[in-house]
Amino acid sequence: MKHIRLYFIALLCPALAQAQQTLTLEEAIQQGITKQYSIQISRQRERIAANENSLGNAGFLPTITGSANKNYTISGLNQSFFGGLRPPLVQSGVNSNSGNAGVAMAWTLYDGKGMFILRDRFKELQNLGAKQTESNIENLIALISSTYYDIIRQSLRVNNFKKGLEISNDRLKLAKDRYEVGQGSKVDYYSAQVDYNEDKALLIAQEQAFTNTKIGFNTLLIKEYKADFSINNTIDLLPKLTLSELKMSALSQNPALIGAILSKKISDLETKNIQSQQKPQIDLVAGYNLNSVANGAGFGVEKGSSDVFNYGLRATINIFDGYNQKRRIQNAKINAEIASMQIEDLKNALLSALERTYVTYENSLNLIQLETENYAIAKQNIDIAFDRFKVGIATSYELREVQRNAVAAETRLIEAKFAAKSAEIELIRLSGNLL
The missing domain is CATH 1.20.1600.10 (Outer membrane efflux proteins (OEP))
Known part of the structure; x- marks a missing residue:
């Protein structure tokens, strides 16, 4: 053919040298x-x-998510103690805050x-x-x-x-x-x-x-x-x-x-x-979290922070779904x-x-x-x-x-x-x- x-x-495309109109x-x-x-x-x-x-749409690439939050509190205290062990504690307008931020990753290694x-x-x-x-x-x-x-x-x-x-x-x-x-x-x-x-x-x-x-x-x-x-x-x-x-x-x-x-x-x-x-589906998972706290009350921890890194494997399989x-x-x-x-x-x-x-x-x-x-x-x-x-x-x-x-x-x-x-x-x- x-x-x-x-x-x-060739038949559909005649010479372009014809009259312009x-x-x-x-x-x-x-x-x-x-x-x-x-x-x-x-x-x-x-x-x-x-x-x-794309590779990402097919699931070849890892997924990485980040999260962060910050919480603020304003509190008041009115405490008295037995036997007069210490003077009463009265506070108002106490400002405290806490926050955390983290990154989590999941990467599918095998999914059948x-x-x-x-x-x-x-x-x-x-x-x-x-x-x-x-x-x-x-x-x-x-x-x-x-x-x-x-x-x-x-x-x-x-x-x-x-x-x-x-x-x-x-x-x-x-x-x-x-x-x-x-x-x-x-x-x-x-x-x-x-x-x-x-x-x-x-x-x-x-x-x-x-x-x-x-x-x-x-x-x-x-x-x-x-x-x-x-x-x-x-x-x-x-x-x-x-x-x-x-x-x-x-x-x-x-x-x-x-x-x-x-x-x-x-x-x-x-x-x-x-x-x-x-x-079964096997995923490589990892994460990192950072926590912080600032306490305006006159007792306990005044300031502090902690961080955690975790990693491991996760396996899932559908056993029964009706x-x-x-x-x-x-x-x-x-x-x-x-x-x-x-x-x-x-x-x-x-x-x-x-x-x-x-x-x-x-x-x-x-x-x-x-x-x-x-x-x-x-x-x-x-x-x-x-x-x-x-x-x-x-x-x-x-x-x-x-x-x-x-x-x-x-x-x-x-x-x-x-x-x-x-x-x-x-x-x-x-x-x-x-x-």
């Missing part, structure tokens, strides 16, 4: 990826996943390999975030590309209706001249006027569709809604794609499928993480089974979508060949019928039918080309080759 990918990129597909894609809020949000979420993937499992889980979550961003970008590229070619399609239809209106206008002038000199009937003249008005209404409606498509395209690019631009009115196709190659590429490169596989890995790691909690851990393990295994089913379901849907889209793609290619021949014949019929009409051999009705056939033939050709291009873009998106 590599040659297909390179050819597609012409918007190329490459420029539109760059603008959309840069400005689209959905892509910006996806990249911010990817940054969060990258921040979560839970730290390593968490580290792998955060890594896969980061990979999943990157793959989701890639998927969003591919979807955006496909949407921008399809809309870009839809603008071309609408523009070609406008030109087609303009040509039809020109023929109706020439027919109206000729019918009017004939009627005024007495060589034609009023019915032919009025019929030509009605047909001209009908074609003009079709053109107005098509121009409206063209304008609305451009507004939608500007919305995709986060631009001023009515910002004007021009594009090249050409729908080019790649060499015919091969279904077998598309399927192989999709099963190995489709971002949504890869994301589902990553989700399965994350589910398996979550199961292992919960199972690791059944094993079978909650067993329940969590069972649910984690079920989630892993669901993730496996989702992978198979996504594969099935992906291959089915490729099959359906490829049928549309092949039919559109066949229709292009058929409608190209029809359009060539219809154009010749227009010239012949108009010449016959001018000399009075063909009727107004016959010319109108030939005109309608020509407009319809070109319209069908435009639609076939657009359908083929849309299917082509979708096939490459499903195969994971847009990036």
Whole structure:
């Protein structure tokens, strides 16, 4: 698929040496990826996943906490003693204070390999975030590309209706001249006027569709809604794609499928993480505390301080928790089974979508060949019928039918080309080759 990918990129990225006012597909894609809020949000979420993937979050690093407090008291004393051993003690407004400060550390040395499992889980979550961003970008590229070619399609239809209106206008002038000199009937003249008005209404409606498509395209690019631009009115196709190659590429490169596989890995790691909690956890603990006291009363210790340093090992194990851990393990295994089913379901849907889209793609290619021949014949019929009409051999009705056939033939050709291009873009998106 590599040659297909390179050819597609070359086709999507026309030379930038074109007129400045012409918007190329490459420029539109760059603008959309840069400005689209959905892509910006996806990249911010990817940054969060990258921040979560750290040794500290996985539990490899120690936790150190500090604490400090200071207490103040104001007290009063009124004491008397038996036998007059000493004079009574009367004090008021006695200020005393005490304080302590300490640092405690806990460092997990073993937790049933839970730290390593968490580290792998955060890594896969980061990979999943990157793959989701890639998927969003591919979807955006496909949407921008399809809309870009839809603008071309609408523009070609406008030109087609303009040509039809020109023929109706020439027919109206000729019918009017004939009627005024007495060589034609009023019915032919009025019929030509009605047909001209009908074609003009079709053109107005098509121009409206063209304008609305451009507004939608500007919305995709986060631009001023009515910002004007021009594009090249050409729908080019790649060499015919091969279904077998598309399927192989999709099963190995489709971002949504890869994301589902990553989700399965994350589910398996979550199961292992919960199972690791059944094993003992061993922590290295240490702490240092400093205490101080200042007593304003006239007895006991006036001032003092003490400090303590302690260290040791702490082992904990869950002996019984009401079978909650067993329940969590069972649910984690079920989630892993669901993730496996989702992978198979996504594969099935992906291959089915490729099959359906490829049928549309092949039919559109066949229709292009058929409608190209029809359009060539219809154009010749227009010239012949108009010449016959001018000399009075063909009727107004016959010319109108030939005109309608020509407009319809070109319209069908435009639609076939657009359908083929849309299917082509979708096939490459499903195969994971847009990036």
